[in-house]
Amino acid sequence: MTTPLEPKQIVSFEEVVMSQVVQQEAITRLLAEKGIFTLFVFRTRDLYLRFRHGISYRKKRDWGKQRGDTKMDVFTVISQRSSMRAYKATDVEEDKLKKILEAARLSPSASNRQDWKFIIVRNKETKKKLARAAFGQSFIGEAPIVIVACGTEPKTFMACGQPAYTVDVSIAFTHIILQAYELGLGTCWIGAFEEGEVKKILKIPEEIRVVAMTPLGYPNQSPSQKFRKSLNEIVCYEKYE
Numbered sequence: 001m002t003t004p005l006e007p008k009q010i011v012s013f014e015e016v017v018m019s020q021v022v023q024q025e026a027i028t029r030l031l032a033e034k035g036i037f038t039l040f041v042f043r044t045r046d047l048y049l050r051f052r053h054g055i056s057y058r059k060k061r062d063w064g065k066q067r068g069d070t071k072m073d074v075f076t077v078i079s080q081r082s083s084m085r086a087y088k089a090t091d092v093e094e095d096k097l098k099k100i101l102e103a104a105r106l107s108p109s110a111s112n113r114q115d116w117k118f119i120i121v122r123n124k125e126t127k128k129k130l131a132r133a134a135f136g137q138s139f140i141g142e143a144p145i146v147i148v149a150c151g152t153e154p155k156t157f158m159a160c161g162q163p164a165y166t167v168d169v170s171i172a173f174t175h176i177i178l179q180a181y182e183l184g185l186g187t188c189w190i191g192a193f194e195e196g197e198v199k200k201i202l203k204i205p206e207e208i209r210v211v212a213m214t215p216l217g218y219p220n221q222s223p224s225q226k227f228r229k230s231l232n233e234i235v236c237y238e239k240y241e
Contacts, residue, residue, distance in 0.1 A: 077178050082224050084186030087143040087217035096183045097145065100216070103179035107172035110164040115153040116172055119202055121146040126201060130213065133197035134190055143186075143215030148202060149173050151209040169211040177214065186219035 072080075097120070104118060121127055122145055130148070131141040140146060149172070151165025158164050177187045190213045198210050 143217035
């Protein structure tokens, strides 16, 4: 008979980051041991909220968005997050922004170089310029904040031959996006932009690389359905097939 998990064993994304349990092995073990039960707990709770308090599961898929003070587990954040392309004018609270940036700060990096810099943009005209530099994706300028992620050591390569900054910044940016979702905020990873224009707008030095940017704010749209390939299509064992 399976022993019920204690409430403290349902680990939030924030707790994982703060305890630096961010390596792939630890996350894999967490999901393997607790994923199914955690999913059962949250589905049961959603049903309770719907019938006891009249909260619609379809309209609000997680308790965190209803209350903002209850933590979600890692798998819930990963499975429910989706890109948002419409935002409310509501300002992002400073404490939430700091927590999001702290999640990035605690991210792992090659040789612990921490080769990143994050630019927080609030100025309306600057955001509009960034939207134009991103081939006219106007929703970028609608969000109260735009975060631009830069790699500060583009000449550093890992032993495998990959440039370290693209991997490091991408890991940190993923932390930003997942932490934002847990706090009820929307994001959209933007990779389609003219790097030269973004550098001019934000006065970024020539030797620094712009890896990605995202709007950050309260979503003004419903989450979209996501299509993902099956595990059989993306996983093989012992050798490449």
